[in-house]
Amino acid sequence: MSRVVQWNALDDAARREMLQRPAQKVGADTATTVASLLDQVRNEGDVALRRLVAEFDGVTLERFEVSESEFEAATACLASSLQGAIVEAAGRIEHFHRAGMGAVHVVQTAPGVTCERMQRPIGRVGLYVPAGSAPLPSTALMLAVPARLAGCRDVVLCTPPRRDGSADPAVLFAAAHCGVRRVFKLGGAQAIGAMAFGSASVPACDKLFGPGNSYVTEAKRQVAARDDGAAIDMPAGPSEVLVIADGGANPVFVAADLLSQAEHGPDSQVILLSDDDGLLARVEIEIARQLVDLPRASIAAQALAASRLIRVGSIEQAFEVSNDYAPEHLILALREPRAWLPRVRAAGSVFLGDWTPEALGDYCSGTNHVLPTGGAARWCSGLSVASFQTSITVQEAEPHGLGAIGPCAMELAAAEGLDAHRLAVSRRLEAMA
Numbered sequence: 001m002s003r004v005v006q007w008n009a010l011d012d013a014a015r016r017e018m019l020q021r022p023a024q025k026v027g028a029d030t031a032t033t034v035a036s037l038l039d040q041v042r043n044e045g046d047v048a049l050r051r052l053v054a055e056f057d058g059v060t061l062e063r064f065e066v067s068e069s070e071f072e073a074a075t076a077c078l079a080s081s082l083q084g085a086i087v088e089a090a091g092r093i094e095h096f097h098r099a100g101m102g103a104v105h106v107v108q109t110a111p112g113v114t115c116e117r118m119q120r121p122i123g124r125v126g127l128y129v130p131a132g133s134a135p136l137p138s139t140a141l142m143l144a145v146p147a148r149l150a151g152c153r154d155v156v157l158c159t160p161p162r163r164d165g166s167a168d169p170a171v172l173f174a175a176a177h178c179g180v181r182r183v184f185k186l187g188g189a190q191a192i193g194a195m196a197f198g199s200a201s202v203p204a205c206d207k208l209f210g211p212g213n214s215y216v217t218e219a220k221r222q223v224a225a226r227d228d229g230a231a232i233d234m235p236a237g238p239s240e241v242l243v244i245a246d247g248g249a250n251p252v253f254v255a256a257d258l259l260s261q262a263e264h265g266p267d268s269q270v271i272l273l274s275d276d277d278g279l280l281a282r283v284e285i286e287i288a289r290q291l292v293d294l295p296r297a298s299i300a301a302q303a304l305a306a307s308r309l310i311r312v313g314s315i316e317q318a319f320e321v322s323n324d325y326a327p328e329h330l331i332l333a334l335r336e337p338r339a340w341l342p343r344v345r346a347a348g349s350v351f352l353g354d355w356t357p358e359a360l361g362d363y364c365s366g367t368n369h370v371l372p373t374g375g376a377a378r379w380c381s382g383l384s385v386a387s388f389q390t391s392i393t394v395q396e397a398e399p400h401g402l403g404a405i406g407p408c409a410m411e412l413a414a415a416e417g418l419d420a421h422r423l424a425v426s427r428r429l430e431a432m433a
């Protein structure tokens with residue numbers, strides 16, 4: 001039986017239900033578990049970390065930090081073709097991110113009054129590279145390249161250990177290639193707690209970055225809300241993709257793109273919107289056909305249970321639905337996709353046309369794959385160099401500049417009843433007279 005849903009036959013409540021993310025349905029339990037894990041790390045430091053690594057990663061670790069010899073062993077065992085791909089991807093990610101770095105903005109807002117904005121690196125940053133169901137060396141690049149370009153002084157990276165107590169060699173190679181030498185074999189909420197609060201082994205960081213499963217994402221949310229925690233980049237949880245396809249789209253490609261995000265985890269969400277019944281039917285058949293050949297078929301199948309194949313009345317309506325949902329990834333499998341781009345109001349990253357699979361952005365087109373999920377694309381952007389910097393404003397008034405804009409400040413100060421403010425200006429004007 002077809003799973004295609006007619007959007008125009010649904011009432012508002014059914015539409016909301018249709019677009020609810022699987023990750024949002026497990027909220028309360030996850031929050032309680034994570035709060036307890038963070039408290040343990042906060043109160044007991046390394047002792048709690050050792051216990052939680054044993055519990056969740058199934059390995060006993062005396063030391064969490066990766067040693068120099070472990071870095072060397074990782075490089076030695078890594079195929080040269082994979083080393084080459086990591087270096088190649090890093091180069092393009094650097095190219096794109098460097099181009100987006102803040103230009104110097106100096107503005108004369110009045111004669112004799114100069115305002116500017118300057119960027120400074122955040123001192124100590126903590127990067128999280130997932131490795132629960134699959135280690136993601138590409139994520140190490142997406143985090144470490146902009147951190148290095150920003151000029152961050154101390155960069156700490158956590159990634160879950162493997163069962164044999166080692167860290168994934170490709171993650172280590174990618175980290176080292178980007179100059180990150182302080183890597184800790186810690187995963188999940190406990191890694192986030194360690195980087196937020198610090199422990200005997202792990203330095204406390206000012207801001208934490210990186211994606212992860214529901215536990216990691218919830219832990220980031222909780223440490224960001226605590227006075228003794230750390231700032232965070234964004235909610236970057238379980239992967240999502242929304243495809244808008246017209247009747248001319250290739251169903252094999254569309255199905256492949258949907259499966260590529262479904263295989264990330266059981267709580268990934270994949271959505272297809274189309275105004276064409278034939279395309280929807282063909283994609284549904286293709287998904288079933290391609291799924292059986294995937295090594296991660298059972299994970300993808302769980303995610304597909306919460307997938308949505310939706311028949312919309314028009315492509316215009318598809319954009320309305322997509323903007324409300326605010327997907328992490330948006331694929332426009334449309335004829336003349338660029339012409340539709342102005343309709344996009346909320347999305348983490350957009351993939352134009354039939355020849356831009358989302359996997360390119362995941363790995364090596366140059367854009368960043370750490371992107372907002374859970375609808376956060378309505379109000380926040382994916383990672384960039386600016387995420388690793390603060391922006392400090394500077395102003396300078398010459399005497400004639402103070403003369404030009406001082407009366408404005410005095411008028412507003414008087415209106416607010418803040419006389420000391422008014423006097424800070426008027427005393428200078430008097431001194432100039």
Ligand SMILES: NC(=O)c1ccc[n+]([C@@H]2O[C@H](COP(=O)([O-])OP(=O)(O)OC[C@H]3O[C@@H](n4cnc5c(N)ncnc54)[C@H](O)[C@@H]3O)[C@@H](O)[C@H]2O)c1
Pocket residue numbers: 033056057129130131132133134136139160186187188189190211212213214215216235236237238239264265268328369370371372373
């Ligand atoms: N939004 C983005 O930019 C982006 C980018 C890449 C990956 N992702 C997402 O990152 C996620 C990676 O997840 P993952 O699981 O593979 O790796 P992960 O490293 O995020 O999580 C693994 C850790 O989860 C913890 N954990 C597992 N089960 C637990 C439980 N029952 N209770 C408490 N803690 C538990 C363990 O400590 C383990 O080390 C995927 O959902 C993927 O879609 C998102």
Ligand SMILES: N[C@H](CO)Cc1c[nH]c[nH+]1
Pocket residue numbers: 136138139238239240261328362369370371
């Ligand atoms: N699609 C993920 C972001 O949601 C990123 C990724 C890493 N490796 C493969 N894919």
Ligand SMILES: [Zn+2]
Pocket residue numbers: 239260261264359362
């Ligand atoms: Zn992916």
